[in-house]
Amino acid sequence: MATTDSVFESSSPSVRPGTELLVLLAAMTPEQREQILANLATSFPADGLVIASPDELPTDSEAPFRMIAAPASETSWTLTAADFINAYQLAEKNEARAILMLSRESGSLGPSALRDLANAVLAGSTDLAVPCYDLPPRTGLVNSAIFYPLGRALFASPVRFPLAVDLGLSLRMAERLATAAHRLTALNQAETPLWPVNEATVAGFAIGQFDVGLRTLPQPGGPDLNTILPLLTGSLFSDIEAKAAFWQRSRQLPPAEKNRPMSPASPPEAATDIAPMLQAFRLAYTNLNEIWSLVLPPNSLVGLKRLSTSDAAAFHMPEGLWARIVFDFVLAYRLRTINRGHLLGSLIPLYLAWVASHVNVTASGVDPASHIETVAAAFEADKTYLVSRWRWPDRFNP
Amino acid sequence: MQPMFAVLLQSAPNQASRPLSADNGSIWHHMADALYQSLDRILSLLIAVLPGILAFIVALAVFTLIGMVVSSLLRRGLTVARFDEHLARSRGGLDWAPSTSPTAVIARVTFWASVLLGLVLGVSAFDASYSTATTLPSSLLPYLTRLVGAAVLLVAGTLIARFLARSVLIGAVNEQLQYARFLSLGIKWLVLVLTAAMVLDHLQMGGNIVGLAFGILFGGIVLTLALAVGLGSRDLVSRSLESHAEQSGERGVAPAASSTSGSAESIRHF
Numbered sequence: 234m235a236t237t238d239s240v241f242e243s244s245s246p247s248v249r250p251g252t253e254l255l256v257l258l259a260a261m262t263p264e265q266r267e268q269i270l271a272n273l274a275t276s277f278p279a280d281g282l283v284i285a286s287p288d289e290l291p292t293d294s295e296a297p298f299r300m301i302a303a304p305a306s307e308t309s310w311t312l313t314a315a316d317f318i319n320a321y322q323l324a325e326k327n328e329a330r331a332i333l334m335l336s337r338e339s340g341s342l343g344p345s346a347l348r349d350l351a352n353a354v355l356a357g358s359t360d361l362a363v364p365c366y367d368l369p370p371r372t373g374l375v376n377s378a379i380f381y382p383l384g385r386a387l388f389a390s391p392v393r394f395p396l397a398v399d400l401g402l403s404l405r406m407a408e409r410l411a412t413a414a415h416r417l418t419a420l421n422q423a424e425t426p427l428w429p430v431n432e433a434t435v436a437g438f439a440i441g442q443f444d445v446g447l448r449t450l451p452q453p454g455g456p457d458l459n460t461i462l463p464l465l466t467g468s469l470f471s472d473i474e475a476k477a478a479f480w481q482r483s484r485q486l487p488p489a490e491k492n493r494p495m496s497p498a499s500p501p502e503a504a505t506d507i508a509p510m511l512q513a514f515r516l517a518y519t520n521l522n523e524i525w526s527l528v529l530p531p532n533s534l535v536g537l538k539r540l541s542t543s544d545a546a547a548f549h550m551p552e553g554l555w556a557r558i559v560f561d562f563v564l565a566y567r568l569r570t571i572n573r574g575h576l577l578g579s580l581i582p583l584y585l586a587w588v589a590s591h592v593n594v595t596a597s598g599v600d601p602a603s604h605i606e607t608v609a610a611a612f613e614a615d616k617t618y619l620v621s622r623w624r625w626p627d628r629f630n631p
Numbered sequence: 632m633q634p635m636f637a638v639l640l641q642s643a644p645n646q647a648s649r650p651l652s653a654d655n656g657s658i659w660h661h662m663a664d665a666l667y668q669s670l671d672r673i674l675s676l677l678i679a680v681l682p683g684i685l686a687f688i689v690a691l692a693v694f695t696l697i698g699m700v701v702s703s704l705l706r707r708g709l710t711v712a713r714f715d716e717h718l719a720r721s722r723g724g725l726d727w728a729p730s731t732s733p734t735a736v737i738a739r740v741t742f743w744a745s746v747l748l749g750l751v752l753g754v755s756a757f758d759a760s761y762s763t764a765t766t767l768p769s770s771l772l773p774y775l776t777r778l779v780g781a782a783v784l785l786v787a788g789t790l791i792a793r794f795l796a797r798s799v800l801i802g803a804v805n806e807q808l809q810y811a812r813f814l815s816l817g818i819k820w821l822v823l824v825l826t827a828a829m830v831l832d833h834l835q836m837g838g839n840i841v842g843l844a845f846g847i848l849f850g851g852i853v854l855t856l857a858l859a860v861g862l863g864s865r866d867l868v869s870r871s872l873e874s875h876a877e878q879s880g881e882r883g884v885a886p887a888a889s890s891t892s893g894s895a896e897s898i899r900h901f
Contacts, residue, residue, distance in 0.1 A: 310901070311901075369899075371897065371898045371899065372898075372899040373899065373900075373901065374898065374899065374900050375900050375901055376901075450899070450901065452899065452901060453901060458900055459802075459805045459806070461900075461901070462900070509807075512807065513804075513805075513807050516804055516807060516809070516811070517804045517805075520800060520804045520811050520812050521800070521801065521804055524797065524800075524801070571797075572794065572797070574798070575797050575798065575801055578801040578802065578805060579801055581805050582804065582805070588898065588900075592898070
């Protein structure tokens with residue numbers, strides 16, 4: 234199942250005997266934990282492994298691994314700044330050479346996937362091992378619409394899931410992430426997500442991407458899209474702003490990635506109803522046009538006007554338009570054109586319009602992975618626009 | 632009133648017996664005297680206030696000039712010392728926008744602090760000269776201060792009204808409420824009405840009428856909204872809420888199925 238990404242790694246290095254790996258588990262149900270422990274038992278020798286878990290530790294003295302308590306994280310569906318601090322502190326305390334962070338539902342990761350992620354960082358050839366999940370076509374759409382294309386265009390990173398919930402970290406990578414996380418915790422933002430791929434790219438660390446097969450991604454429990462999307466995009470835009478000196482330099486973009494196998498597409502009758510998303514977009518167009526006009530250039534506004542009048546069946550947001558919209562929002566975030574909360578809130582209906590368009594495109598027979606690559610390519614092609622306006626924001630922009 | 636009429640009636644025969652030219656000369660003489668006296672009073676007042684105004688202008692101009700010089704020196708000094716870079720390094724590589732760089736902010740704050748100081752000293756100088764000018768209405772200066780306070784209140788109220796209106800508009804649109812704009816406008820005008828009442832109260836204009844009118848207006852708006860929701864728009868609101876309840880499931884981050892088809896495929900945003 235797990236294959237090493239040819240872009241970064243040619244083979245999975247083997248673990249040296251006597252090495253120690255810290256596995257940091259998120260809070261999860263006992264059944265999930267049992268499944269993960271079973272997978273770890275088949276993947277690694279017990280003597281070189283330390284398991285840290287925030288849940289109640291099993292009292293069974295015959296447990297194959299050394300188990301320690303870890304601080305509980307408030308956010309359980311993604312890795313936050315607090316998680317990275319905990320991971321580094323535990324690794325230092327236990328003198329671990331590498332860390333494997335596993336989130337909720339990671340029982341769905343097979344033993345070979347765990348081996349690949351851990352061995353890469355234990356062997357020292359990779360500082361950050363990132364999984365490439367095999368998800369159903371209409372899953373992880375925020376990642377496909379914003380995170381992946383932005384990471385690819387700005388940081389020349391082919392990592393398909395920049396906000397992956399399972400990671401392999403070398404000790405120096407963990408230290409760097411903990412340092413970045415400390416800055417956030419100092420600002421009372423311990424539950425803000427970090428962007429490990431961007432950190433590793435800026436630091437010049439080696440990144441490895443590994444196909445890990447099917448994975449059930451944990452979903453946020455309480456808050457809805459209206460809360461989480463601004464949180465994540467705000468965090469990413471801040472990271473982009475902080476690393477502007479790095480990404481403004483032109484970089485060698487990785488070769489176009491071969492289409493990764495995705496889960497089989499749904500049968501034609503299992504269509505997704507895009508009407509609610511279109512309704513949300515049209516309602517926003519009639520009400521938020523005044524706010525969008527502060528952020529977007531006239532060309533994009535004309536594109537949105539056309540979209541607002543198009544039929545549901547023919548609804549398609551051009552990839553170039555979406556790239557331009559996201560870039561303009563990044564710029565407005567940097568320039569504080571309007572209040573940042575308002576800015577990110579007004580991005581939600583536009584994102585829903587992209588989702589509706591993506592659903593329509595994939596329903597017409599286009600491979601979802603291929604469409605996502607097309608979107609990423611549009612972001613890459615338009616990067617010069619972002620760089621130019623970042624440097625000279627007051628120039629004429631039709 | 633009656634004694635005044637009596638005096639007028641008594642003086643009328645005497646006036647008729649006087650020659651017309653002598654009357655005209657006397658009237659013009661009296662008018663000229665009155666005008667000269669008025670002019671004299673105005674000029675005296677101006678002469679009394681002029682040093683104060685001059686002191687105010689000089690203080691403001693001098694401190695503005697000092698502010699410009701100090702701000703410019705600070706800007707150059709901090710740029711040479713690479714203050715922004717040092718701060719960015721200590722704060723974790725934050726990249727500042729040119730218009731909001733720490734150096735620019737410090738220079739701007741210094742300049743405006745200097746202007747403010749000049750303003751305060753100017754007003755003090757004016758106040759000192761005003762106390763000698765006894766003819767100046769005693770309530771003018773305090774009222775000017777109130778005027779500034781009212782202007783600040785007005786600006787702050789307008790900004791808050793716009794911020795809240797936008798917040799409500801975006802929030803309501805994302806919740807897919809059809810009456811998002813209506814809500815946003817309602818909030819905006821409520822805050823503006825509140826601001827107007829506060830400004831008038833601060834200026835001590837209108838007395839109790841403002842408070843009374845504000846209470847009636849504010850209460851009226853709230854009552855109207857309550858009645859609209861409770862009676863008039865009951866169906867509209869219930870339809871909107873039902874539609875929202877249906878859609879919230881679909882738009883949530885958890886997997887959701889389309890409402891139109893049992894076999895519809897789920898969408899996961901994360």
